[in-house]
Amino acid sequence: MTDLDAFDDVVARLRDGYSPASFRPGAAAPARRRAPAAIVGTATALTVGAFAVTSVTGLPGSDPDYAWSATPSDLAAGERDAVDRLCRDEFTREFTPTLPVEDAAGNQLPDPGPSGHVGDLLVSESRGDYALSIYSGDEQGAPNTLACLTRTGVDGGWGILALWGGPASDDGRRSPVEVLGASTGALDDFAAAFGTVDGTVADVTIAAPGGAVDATVASGYFLAFWPESGRAPVSATATDNRGDVVWSGEVVPAFAEATEPTE
Amino acid sequence: MGRRSEFEQFYRQHKDPCFRALIVSVRDARVADELLSEAFTRALARWRDVRAHPAPAAWVVRTAINLHRDEFRRRRRADRLSRPVVDTVSQDPPFDPALHRAVSALPQRQREVVALRVLADLSTEQTAAVLGITPGTVTTHLARGLQTLRDQLSVRNEPRPLNEEYVP
Numbered sequence: 001m002t003d004l005d006a007f008d009d010v011v012a013r014l015r016d017g018y019s020p021a022s023f024r025p026g027a028a029a030p031a032r033r034r035a036p037a038a039i040v041g042t043a044t045a046l047t048v049g050a051f052a053v054t055s056v057t058g059l060p061g062s063d064p065d066y067a068w069s070a071t072p073s074d075l076a077a078g079e080r081d082a083v084d085r086l087c088r089d090e091f092t093r094e095f096t097p098t099l100p101v102e103d104a105a106g107n108q109l110p111d112p113g114p115s116g117h118v119g120d121l122l123v124s125e126s127r128g129d130y131a132l133s134i135y136s137g138d139e140q141g142a143p144n145t146l147a148c149l150t151r152t153g154v155d156g157g158w159g160i161l162a163l164w165g166g167p168a169s170d171d172g173r174r175s176p177v178e179v180l181g182a183s184t185g186a187l188d189d190f191a192a193a194f195g196t197v198d199g200t201v202a203d204v205t206i207a208a209p210g211g212a213v214d215a216t217v218a219s220g221y222f223l224a225f226w227p228e229s230g231r232a233p234v235s236a237t238a239t240d241n242r243g244d245v246v247w248s249g250e251v252v253p254a255f256a257e258a259t260e261p262t263e
Numbered sequence: 264m265g266r267r268s269e270f271e272q273f274y275r276q277h278k279d280p281c282f283r284a285l286i287v288s289v290r291d292a293r294v295a296d297e298l299l300s301e302a303f304t305r306a307l308a309r310w311r312d313v314r315a316h317p318a319p320a321a322w323v324v325r326t327a328i329n330l331h332r333d334e335f336r337r338r339r340r341a342d343r344l345s346r347p348v349v350d351t352v353s354q355d356p357p358f359d360p361a362l363h364r365a366v367s368a369l370p371q372r373q374r375e376v377v378a379l380r381v382l383a384d385l386s387t388e389q390t391a392a393v394l395g396i397t398p399g400t401v402t403t404h405l406a407r408g409l410q411t412l413r414d415q416l417s418v419r420n421e422p423r424p425l426n427e428e429y430v431p
Binding site for chain 2: 002003004006007009010011013014015016017018
């Protein structure tokens with residue numbers, strides 16, 4: 001005898017009414033769930049990971065009050081510090097476990113894991129009123145790649161627009177990066193590409209739907225983000241100091257090729 | 264079995280029950296989908312610890328519910344930063360609309376208990392642990408919630424009386 005037995009009829013109605021079959025091919029079928037993995041093309045000169053960034057604002061390109069630029073710029077030192085503090089504080093809140101530590105009877109539950117820690121700032125760039133910063137994570141309490149999107153002009157300072165993280169992995173062989181999708185909101189406003197480059201690469205250009213986007217190339221990384229509501233792969237080209245193409249391939253915004261885990 | 268395979272088996276076994284429970288808890292299929300994706304990704308990242316939890320599925324649902332609360336906080340902050348965004352979430356649920364209306368009208372705690380106990384198929388004790396309440400309280404909320412649903416749904420299923428105002 002359980003606490004459900006007296007309500008067999010209602011329980012059956014609930015389980016039928018919310019059966020998994022009801023969701024397919026519905027608007028939010030679990031089969032579409034973003035799980036592993038989006039793989040981008042092999043390159044000897046360029047390793048590319050791409051992911052989408054959660055945003056809660058309208059498209060920046062269509063918003064006259066908030067400019068986005070196809071050409072990146074550096075943040076001033078003071079602004080960079082402000083953005084860094086903002087992002088680290090937000091990540092810290094995000095990765096602090098809020099799970100119950102004991103059950104209703106007072107028994108201690110296993111620790112759900114360490115709080116996530118934000119590592120180094122790998123690369124960042126500013127485009128108009130927006131800035132995107134990429135950090136390493138600890139791979140334990142936090143994914144190993146973290147993105148933080150911010151916007152200036154908010155009460156005279158910077159404000160967080162979105163956070164995103166995924167266990168992108170670089171196996172050191174200059175092979176494609178595996179991206180596991182993760183987000184907590186609508187992924188409809190920005191797409192971003194992030195990856196590593198070797199010493200031959202001077203510039204990276206993304207052929208985004210709205211036009212060419214110059215990526216930031218610094219410290220062995222490249223980074224670009226652009227307004228995009230779709231998930232279609234876009235092409236990218238890397239050139240050396242002489243302008244010769246040293247790599248070209250596709251960047252797959254996260255989840256474009258998402259599949260459910262398989263055996 | 265490797266950890267990855269073990270997690271994949273866990274994912275396949277629990278994704279649908281967890282999804283059902285979240286839909287009822289947050290009342291929005293797309294939000295439930297997003298939250299569950301994030302929660303499962305975190306479970307994968309911490310699988311060594313999550314697998315040791317007495318109820319890993321409960322861990323996933325609890326994480327998703329926490330994320331939902333965090334998202335509310337973030338959206339509140341974001342609302343100060345931006346003008347309103349057109350909400351493109353479909354308002355037509357891909358499942359029994361009468362049932363969903365009735366469930367959505369339950370008080371939050373009853374809805375959460377129904378979601379976890381019935382749709383996520385957690386035990387009374389597991390449900391209590393996830394929500395931080397006693398098993399007895401779970402039983403109470405469950406009985407009240409299911410009785411309300413029974414009343415609501417049976418009213419909707421009965422023929423509408425003549426000359427009597429029908430209040431859905």
